[in-house]
Amino acid sequence: MKWWGCIGLFCLFSILPSLSFPVSAQQKNIILATTTSTQDSGLLDVLIPSFAKKTGYFVKTIALGSGQSMAMGQRGEADVLLVHSPDAEKKIVAEGYGINRRIVMHNDYIIAGPKEDRAKIKGIKLASEAFKKLALANALFLSRGDNSGTHAKEKSIWKTAGINPEEGKWYQQTGLGMGQTLNVAAEKKGYTLADRGTYLALKKNLGLDILVEGDALLLNIYHVIEVNPNKWPKVNAAGAKTFSEFMVSKEAQEVIKNFGVEKFGSPLFFPDAGKKEEELGK
């Protein structure tokens, strides 16, 4: 019978602490569906604790691609979204699933590729021109392929370039997050479209260079959207509103402005609260 005692001890040991999980009231929980870039860059690790401290809300951050985040908002499974896929965002606001879409910050996309730059796109001003050259050279291109904001942007650039890349063998979809896709590109010596934040965060291990940057088309704008409680009554509307207001507050904008300066020498995101989308990139 001794060994049953041991098993009992093991069980108690494993079950007891689990009873003390913080059980917070439902109203104090906010589900934030966001993109991988805000988590992988580490920005949310700075913003969320200060929000929690200030308001007492407990934020459950679920990092997904922008497409999946918005699908969660559309189903009422998230309270507030922090995303970067403007066309899709406008659509869910127009359909009434999202309300109070507010601009939070921007950074930009870059085209990253191996140092050798086989397709010779370094320094090209227009992203669409660079994509055309990549297609012509049959240079390996790694696409996210996951309906994320970055993937949406990439597709719009291919459209501007007038190319349907999915026909080419040189075009591969990873179906992974930005960080992992950059790693795949580095490993295979391919090109990819990445947000600057994630690129800078991973740069030290990559060996990929920034080849194209600065095109207005490469602007990457983040908005915060509250999920409409009229469509989904179970949504924590008050919490979503508080979070959304916090993201455009002076305090949060100041954090965004300074985030990454110490570590990477340049900011990863530029605060934009109160600005108009059209004003950016000019």
Next chain:
Amino acid sequence: MDLIFEGIKKAFWLLVTLDPEVFRITLLSLQVSGTATLISLLIGVSTGTIIALSQFPGKRFAVSLVNTGMGLPPVVVGLFVTIFLWRNGPLGFLGILYTPTAMILAQAVIATPIVMGITVAAMQHLPKKLRLQILALGATRFQMVWILVKEAKLPLLAGVMAGFGGVISEVGASIMVGGNIKGYSRVLTTATVMETSRGNFDVAIALGIILLLLAYFVNLILTTIQQRERPR
């Protein structure tokens, strides 16, 4: 290769300094997977014993279902548990999506068929005459089952170890139903995935090493229990 040394160094450093964040996610891994294994032990051994000892039409079908369940892909379990636990899903009223409780639930679903399948095999492996002998000596039905379970202790504990090993190392379901929320539902496997995508390979390797150490010590305890009263 440098990276692996860096990782080992990092793991050592994180362990020696008792990094509070790493300590917390290690403890949560143990709690979640330990509780899930316990649940699967209760359901798996009892149901498995019933299946093994009773005769009923479609028994072979039931056993084949359990054996297939031993290979349940964690992501598929994660997907279904997520859909059930959604606010607007059938179990949405529980409000436990993105909590450690949801992770325990998903992991229990993964581990239960493993424990059950091994239980069925272990009980069926016992000599048939043993049952008759025990009953002939005047044991009640319940006592008979109890003695048989004790007799099958060795393979049953192997089943528990397999179940625990299956869930402590599983990432797909945990990340889907737990959400990898910092300081709340982040466990060793989901943290490893995240650190990898952040490019912090040394930390990712370190977390992997800590996971292996944790699994080793838990299995060491179970093995000690298993081997102590080995039938001679």
